[in-house]
Amino acid sequence: MKALYHLLLYVSFWSCCQAAQADLVVIANPQSGIEKLSKDEVINLYMGRNRKLATGVNAMPLDLAAVNAEKARFYAMLVNKNLPEINSYWARLMFSGQGSPPLQVETTDEVLDIVGSNKAAIGYIERKKLDKRVKLIYDPTQ
C-alpha cells in the first residue's frame, strides 16, 4: 500500500515538474565560446564548485531573486532541492568566507540583458523568452 502511494506520488510529481522544468533553459552569450553544458557542469557552476568556464574565463552565473517562481523550479530541476536548502547551503559557504552565491537579479529580463552583453555570464530563463541575444547551452529536456 505504501509502495503504491509512493509510486503515485512520484508519477504525479514527475509529470508536473517535467512540464515545469521543461520550460526552463540555461543560456549564455553567443560569443562565450560555449556550445553545450552538461547538467553536472551547470550544477558545478551554480553551486560554486567551478568558477571558470571551459574557455578559461571566470564564469558569472546569474540567479533570480527569491520572489521569482522560476528560481524554485530551477533548483528543483537542477539539484532537486528547495530554496531553503539552497539558502542554507550558501549560508555555510559564506560563513567560511570562501564561497559566494551567484549574482542575484530581479527579473528574467535583466538576466537576458546581462547574458546578452557579458561573455562570462550564464543564466536561466523560460524557454519561451529565448531570443537572439542569447544562446541555449543546456536544455533539461534533451
Added chain:
Amino acid sequence: MLRLLRTSIVYRSAFIVLGIALLVGIFFALLSYHFSAKSEQEQARQRTQASLSTVENTASIACFVLDQNLAAELARGLIKNGDISRVQIISDGKVLAEADKQSTQKSEPSALTMLPSIDASSQLVHEVYSPFNSKEKVCEIHLDPNLDFIREQSTSKARFIMYLLLLQALAMASAVVYVVLNMITKPIKNISDRLHTLAPESGDKLCLPDGNEKDEIGQLVRDVNTLVASLLETLNEERTLRIKHAIGEKKFQTIFENAETGIFQLNFAGELLSYNPAFLRMFSLDASSGSTKIANALTSLLEGQELRLHLMIDMAINEARVMSDDFYIQLAASTHKKWVNLVISPAEDGILQGLVNDITERKSQEESAKQLAVTDHLTGINNRLGFEKEISRLSKEHANGNASGFFLLMIDLDKFKQVNDSHGHIVGDQVLVHFSQLVSNTVRKSDFVARLGGDEFITLLKDLTSLEKAEEIAQKIITLVSEPISINDKLSVQIGASIGISYTGPTEFIADNLLRQADAAMYEVKRSGRNAYRVVHLDAYQNHQDAGIA
C-alpha cells in the same frame, strides 16, 4: 597479628570474610573492567558515529566545493568530541583539513596496557558523498579514536565499580564481625568467664545467656550444667564411698593392730613384707631395729627348721593350699623355748599371708601329759612305758646305724621286801625314792634311769664302750645302796642291790634279748649271795671289742 588470628574468633572470621570478599571483589572488578572497557569502546564508537552524522551535511558541502575553511571548522568541531584524537578530511588524496588534539597528558600505559582489547588500530574512515549526487564520493573523513580518553573513561568506571565492591566487602566483613562478636564470641566469653570462677561444690550453675536460650549456646550451657551436676554427684558418691572404705579399713587396721595373733605377709624367699605388732611381740622383735633384720627375722628365728618353712611356702604356692605347722623357737631374750603355730596361705603375685599363734602353753601341756605317761609317780624317774619308748628309740637308732654301744644295768633291790613288811609301805616308798635319787646322782645326766615296777630298776649307760667304767658305776651303786638309810631320827634301814649287766655294740640289737640276758645275770647274782653285780653275755661286747681292735 598472628596471635590475634589464632586466639580470636572475631579476628579470624573477620579476616577470612574480608579476604574472601576482597578476592571476589577483585575478581568482579576485573571482570567489570573488562566489560565496561568494551562497552565504553563501543559507546565511543557510537558517539563518534553520531558526531559524524551531525556534520555529514556540512562535510559534504565543504568537500563539494573544496572549502578548506569550512572543512577546518568542521574538523575542529569534530575534535571537540573527547573520543576523537585526530581528524583528517582527505579529498582526492589531498588533505583538505586536519585537526589534532593537543594531548597534554601522555598515556601511562603501565596500568592500562594490561587491560584488554582496546583496538588501537581502529581508525575510523567515513566516506562523504556530494550533496547533489549521492553516488559521487567527494572526500573521506579519517578519525583516530582517543584511546587515552576511552581508557580513562572505562578505567574510572571500572574503578568506581571496584570501589563499590570493596566497600561492600568491608561492610560485609564488619557485619560479620559484629554478628560474630555479638552472637557467638560474647556469649562464649561470658560462659568461659563464669566457668573460670564457677564453684560447683556450692551448687553454682552457669546462667543461660540472654537470647541464646534456645540455640546451640544455650544447649552448650545446659550440657555443661548437666555435666557439672553429674560430676559433682559422682564426686560426692565417691567421697562417701571413700569415707566408708576408710572406716572399714580402720576397723581392719584395729583388728590387725590389736590381734593377739601375729599377722604377716611374706614373699617366696620367706622374707617378711609386713607384720602387725602382735607378730613383733611374739618374736620379741623391736620395730626400730633394721628393716632387713626384721625381714629376715622368720628365717633366722627358725634356724634349723627353715627347710620345713620353705617346704610349706613351696607347697602353699604350688598347690594353692593353706599350710600349717608347728615350730619351736629359742628367743634370745628369755631362755625358755617357745612353740608357735604357723599358718601360711597363698595370696596373689607370689605373696603369702601368714598367721602365727603362740602355742607354747598347749605344747607344754601336751609335753607334760606325755611326760606324765612315762614317769613313775612315786620316784619321778621313768616308768616301764618310758623305758620301752627309750629302748625302741635306741633300737631304731641302732638299726639306722648312727649310734654307739651302751650298757644295760638291771637292778633289783635286796632285802626290800623285809623293809616293806616290817616298816610298812610308806617307809618302803621312801626307800624307793631314796634309791632312785641315788642312782640318778650316780650316773651321768645323759644316762637313762627307770623303775620297771616294784623294786626293779633299769639304767642305760649310753655312749659307753668301756666295761671297766660300767663295772665301776655298778660297784658304786652297790656300795652306796648298802649304806644305812635313815628314814627318821629313830629308824634306819639297810638294803642291797643285785645288778645284771648286758651290753650291745653300735649294731642292731634285740631289746628283749638284752633284757633277758641282764635279767638272767641279775638272778645269778641273787642266787650266789646278793649285793653284787654280774656282767653277762660278753660275747657281744667281746665281738665288738675285737672288731674295734681289728
